[in-house]
Amino acid sequence: MRNFIDFLIKKSSWIWAILLTGVSLYLVFTQNSYQRSVYLTSANRVTGEIYKFSNQIVSYVHMQQNNRQLLEENARLHNEVETLKSVIAGFTTDSIYYSHAFANDSTTRPPQFDFIPATVVNKSISGVNNFLTLDKGILDGVKSDMGVISQMGIVGVVFNVSDHFSVVIPVVNPKFRVSAKIKNSENSGSLGWSGPELNIAQLEQLPKHEPFRSGDTVVTSYSRIFPKDLVIGYTVSVGKSKDDNFNSFNIELASDFHSLQHVMIIRDRFFDEQSKLEESISIP
Amino acid sequence: MKVSMIFEIVLFVVLIAFQTTIFSQISVFGVATPILYVYFLIKLPMGRNVFYVITSGFLMGLIIDIFLNTPGMNAAATTIIAALRKPLLNVFFSRDDYEEFVPSIYSSTKSFIRFVIVITIMHQTLLFFIESFTFFNLSYTIFRIFASSALTLVLIFALDGLMYRKSSGIQA
Numbered sequence: 001m002r003n004f005i006d007f008l009i010k011k012s013s014w015i016w017a018i019l020l021t022g023v024s025l026y027l028v029f030t031q032n033s034y035q036r037s038v039y040l041t042s043a044n045r046v047t048g049e050i051y052k053f054s055n056q057i058v059s060y061v062h063m064q065q066n067n068r069q070l071l072e073e074n075a076r077l078h079n080e081v082e083t084l085k086s087v088i089a090g091f092t093t094d095s096i097y098y099s100h101a102f103a104n105d106s107t108t109r110p111p112q113f114d115f116i117p118a119t120v121v122n123k124s125i126s127g128v129n130n131f132l133t134l135d136k137g138i139l140d141g142v143k144s145d146m147g148v149i150s151q152m153g154i155v156g157v158v159f160n161v162s163d164h165f166s167v168v169i170p171v172v173n174p175k176f177r178v179s180a181k182i183k184n185s186e187n188s189g190s191l192g193w194s195g196p197e198l199n200i201a202q203l204e205q206l207p208k209h210e211p212f213r214s215g216d217t218v219v220t221s222y223s224r225i226f227p228k229d230l231v232i233g234y235t236v237s238v239g240k241s242k243d244d245n246f247n248s249f250n251i252e253l254a255s256d257f258h259s260l261q262h263v264m265i266i267r268d269r270f271f272d273e274q275s276k277l278e279e280s281i282s283i284p
Numbered sequence: 285m286k287v288s289m290i291f292e293i294v295l296f297v298v299l300i301a302f303q304t305t306i307f308s309q310i311s312v313f314g315v316a317t318p319i320l321y322v323y324f325l326i327k328l329p330m331g332r333n334v335f336y337v338i339t340s341g342f343l344m345g346l347i348i349d350i351f352l353n354t355p356g357m358n359a360a361a362t363t364i365i366a367a368l369r370k371p372l373l374n375v376f377f378s379r380d381d382y383e384e385f386v387p388s389i390y391s392s393t394k395s396f397i398r399f400v401i402v403i404t405i406m407h408q409t410l411l412f413f414i415e416s417f418t419f420f421n422l423s424y425t426i427f428r429i430f431a432s433s434a435l436t437l438v439l440i441f442a443l444d445g446l447m448y449r450k451s452s453g454i455q456a
Contacts, residue, residue: 012335013334013335013338013367014367016335016338016339017338017363017364017366017367020338020339020342020359020363021360021363021364021367023342023356023359024342024345024346024356024357024359024360024363025356025360025414026356027349027355027356027359028355028356028357028360028414029356030355031355031356032354032355032356032357034417035417
């Protein structure tokens with residue numbers, strides 16, 4: 001022990017130097033987006049495979065809950081099928097509406113969105129710089145800035161992609177912001193998360209006259225990344241607003257980030273087309 | 285002792301001011317940027333407390349980072365250089381040089397030039413690799429390191445020549 005203390009005193013200047021270098025490198029990695037993105041991609045190539053393996057084991061733990069969610073989803077879809085069946089039955093019996101129903105189908109425009117199913121292989125949700133790693137990458141057609149949803153609601157946005165993995169900035173990251181509104185209202189606000197609770201986000205910059213009703217559904221409004229009217233969460237309480245002209249609500253997020261396992265990545269067929277068209281406005 | 289402390293503080297402030305306002309804006313042919321503030325570590329007396337050297341190096345890098353909006357990069361490189369300063373001094377200067385001895389181009393030309401060349405190239409190497417953070421395009425990074433080092437060295441030697449004449453009465 002004495003020797004150890006002697007050693008520490010003798011080398012204390014080196015320890016001090018290493019400490020300060022550590023502080024500097026920490027700043028380099030957390031404050032510079034370029035270095036952070038390099039760190040994230042190179043780290044993922046190595047650790048992605050390991051996380052994939054460990055996840056195969058961990059996924060058994062959450063199996064029961066996932067099973068229940070799947071059953072609920074199944075039931076809901078069954079209900080929907082039944083409802084639609086009855087609607088179709090209504091159309092087939094009424095020949096006038098029948099022709100009406102197919103009138104729109106003559107255009108062969110493909111659906112705008114399709115979905116890539118993916119599994120969460122790693123997640124960091126304990127701190128502030130939260131992220132998720134998914135097991136789908138460039139080779140599966142994933143690109144940066146694609147939206148990610150679960151069966152409960154939206155999850156996040158793809159931030160960085162390698163060949164086989166992608167990193168998602170989830171809703172529960174201060175860098176994530178999405179334009180959102182309360183269902184049945186046309187006033188959009190900005191939804192973000194500032195922690196620390198993992199299931200509460202803030203919907204800010206709502207007009208002052210927007211009334212608060214507990215349990216209202218919050219959905220996405222105009223967004224490049226998400227289709228309209230995707231569920232984000234449900235209002236819980238009136239929050240603290242940064243300035244007096246706007247309202248701020250606390251939102252309970254629909255997605256449960258603790259048990260999140262299976263997600264869908266949204267591929268927008270017209271993303272490039274829309275971006276190009278919208279960017280053309282700023283050219284002259 | 286007191287005069288040399290004032291000299292150090294003035295040097296510290298002036299180097300930061302010049303580095304952030306002038307030198308970092310220079311980019312000769314897009315490759316060579318003079319990074320002169322390391323001159324502060326060269327000009328400290330030989331026997332200066334190692335903690336003092338490391339801490340001031342870190343602070344200097346950090347302040348420059350704050351001005352240049354590159355958090356941590358200059359701080360990391362300069363802290364490492366400050367820590368390696370003592371071993372390097374022992375290599376290039378004889379150990380029986382007295383405590384208050386300040387390395388300068390007139391007092392010990394050969395050792396001083398070698399010492400400055402090594403410390404500058406090391407500093408630039410650390411800085412450029414922390415900045416680019418990849419071994420991709422290695423030859424270009426190395427070219428930038430040597431171009432910037434050459435420019436920095438010329439400026440340091442010129443500055444030291446001027447400093448000595450100005451402060452010859454004080455013997456900083």
